[in-house]
Amino acid sequence: MNIPPYNKRPDMGRLREIVRVMGKYHFGNILEAIGLKNRLFESLKLYIKSPEEIHEPAPVRLRLVLEELGTTFIKLGQVLSTRADLVGREIADELAKLQDEAPPFPFRDVRRVIESELGMPLEDIFSEFQEEPVASASIGQVHRARLKSGEAVAVKVQRPGIAATVKSDIILMKYLAKLANDRIPGLEYYNLPGIVAEFERAIRKELDYHQEANNAERFRAMFLDDETVYAPYVYREYSTSRVLTMEYVEGVKLTEILESDIKFNARTIAERGARCYFKQIFIHGFFHADPHPGNILVQKGNVLCFLDFGMMGHLDRSFRDKLAELFILLMNYDVNGIVNQLRYMNILTEDTDLEEVKYDIMDLLDRYYGADVKKVGEILTEFTMPEMIMKHRIRIPRDFVLLARVMSMAEDLGERLDPRFNGLEVAWEMTYSLMRKRLNPLRNLDEVPSALIELEHIMNDLPRGMIRALQRLEEGKLKMELEHRNLDEISRRIERSTNRISVAMLVSALIIGSSLVAIPKEALILQKFPFLGLFGFAVSFLIALALIISIIKSRKMT
Structure with a gap:
């Protein structure tokens, strides 16, 4: 999806709609701060609710604004719900409630998209195709069908015109982000244009069903030998960037189990969920980033089946190893070790006062440590709050924030299934197992090929680099850049x-x-x-x- 840059002319009709909705929910102060209360909007009659009509706090009103503005803004809210480090815990929790639901679009449009994408009539592909969708969202909807070969499938079809709507809204978001960043003091820290750019990358992937198919296949391969976790099979020959055909899986959604008296072994489900997530994070470094109960089915035998692979997190091997060490230090209440580990992970910067951050970490741990510690995800989430980041000038990798949120959601889900369940028992067992493997000398043999490749690159590049440097030195073209601070005053002294x-x-x-x-x-x-x-x-x-x-x-x- 080619989304134009923010300097393209925004859709003024859509901009008026945004202003109207923000005014309706009493965000006029923001409009005024970014300069949108000018002559262009003086004639616009805003329906603004009276203070008596609105009793909700600002985070709730913000969620209502995003819901009313539709698809792109709902998706923006969902992305921001994973960035508590930017918006704060209260807003992130409220935005996590955003439901991506939309009225279904007509079957004639479904047929047109499928036949255009797959290049053949619908009847030549499916022996059965239910016209009523089993689920409908803002980007696409899912229909149950059966292939000519007899397999039951779920066909996800992208909503017509949604790509153009997203393009238009992205232009507006970039325009508004730049206005706010330039005109509201203090917002430079949050880098609103950067947030919009990050959101653009996320929604670009979600609009490309090829990417979701890749994620689903990778996840399925990770748990192919695990009888407790399942992922649907992807039918590549019947999938494109706008149509995704996957195996139809029977099961009960976790939401139904939590909200009804359906008999399942809740403790087994919670334990398997914890093992599954720790395996994704620490072993594979590729994890399902939206563990909403509606995205997890429970099959016979308490088998967990994951759905919707549009949002995934990634962690490289080095970061996973350091993360495992951090978990062990957290569980041992080793404050000095935690501070040192955060330095090794490049989370603490040169500007961080190590003594101050140590005392804040002690206060944070004291809030959660007691007879039984269950909330490592909560601890990590607290550490990624804006107050901690700004106070200690720390830098938080994006996937670390996403990981904290995912772990917190998984912990809450396990606690709702079984209040007595402690997922950290699983974490303790798995992290120690990983550390034993890491300390095994034979483990380093796996790194020999990559080390040899790097050594070969160095041996090839070093002579050429030295020759180039000597040539520039001989020609008098060698340049050096030095950064100095207050050298003039030092020179005078x-x-x-x-x-x-x-x-x-x-x-x-x-x-x-x-x-x-x-x-x-x-x-x-x-x-x-x-x-x-x-x-x-x-x-x-x-x-x-x-x-x-x-x-x-x-x-x-x-």
Whole structure:
């Protein structure tokens, strides 16, 4: 999806709609701050609810604004719900309630999209196709069908025109983000244009069903040998960027289990869910980033089946190893170890006061530690709050924030299934197992091929790099960039000190010379009196006096 940059002209009709909805929910102060209450909107009659009609706090009103503005803004809210480090815990929790639901679009449009994408009539692909969707969202809807070969499938079809709507809204978001970033003091820290750019990447992936198919296949391969976790099979020959055909899976959604008296082994489900998530995070570094109960089915035998692979998180091997170490330190209440580990993970910066952050971590752990610790996800989420980030000048990797949110959601889900369940028992077992494997000397053999490749690159590049550097040095084209701070002031001070040392040396020389001349045997004596020696002493005295006065004045000035 090619989304134009923010400097393209925004849709003024849509902009008026945004202003109307924001005014309706009493966000007029924001409109005024970014300069949208100008003559262009004076004639726009806003329906603004009276204070008596609105009793909800700002986070709730923000959610209502996004819901009313539709698809793109709902998706933006869902992305921001994973960034508590930017919007704060209260807003993130409220935005997590956004439901991506929309009225279904007509079957004739479904047929047109499928036949256009797959290049053949619907009847030549499916022996059965239910016209009523089993689920309908803002980007697409899902229909149950049966292939000619007999397999039951779920066909996800993208809503017609949704890509164009998203493009238009992205242009508006970039326009508004730049206005707010330029005109509201203090917002530079949040980098609103950067947030919109991150959202653009996320929704670009969600609009491309090829990406979701790749995610589903990778997840399925991860748990192919695990009888407790399942992922549907993707029928690639019947999938495109706008149509996704997957195996239809029978099961009961976790939402139904939580809200009804359906008999399942809740403790088994909670334990398997915890093992599944820790395996995704620590072993594979590829995890399902939306563990909403509606995205997880429970099949016979308490088998967990994951759905909707549009949002996934990624962690590289080095970060996973450090994360496992951090978990062990958290569970052991090792504050000094936690601080050091956060430094190794490049989360603490040079500007961080290590003593201050240590005391804040102690306070944070004390809030959660007791007879039974269950909330590591909560601890990580608290650490990624804006207050901590700004106070200690720490930098949080995006996937670390996403990981904290996912773990927190998984912990809450496990607790709702079984209040007695403690997922950290699973985490403890798995992280220690990973650490034992990591300390195994044979583990390093896996890294030999990549190390040899890197060594080969260095051996190939080093001679060429040295030759280029020598050529530039010979030609006088070698450039060096130095960053200096307050060097002018340092130079002035060095110059003053050097001058004073020079004058002091001169005075010393004059004194010594005058002393020698004043000796009767060596002096030029006029009537037996060493006038030349006394003259040298007088000059030395005056220069020394001037030097002392200069030093006193410079101290007063500084």
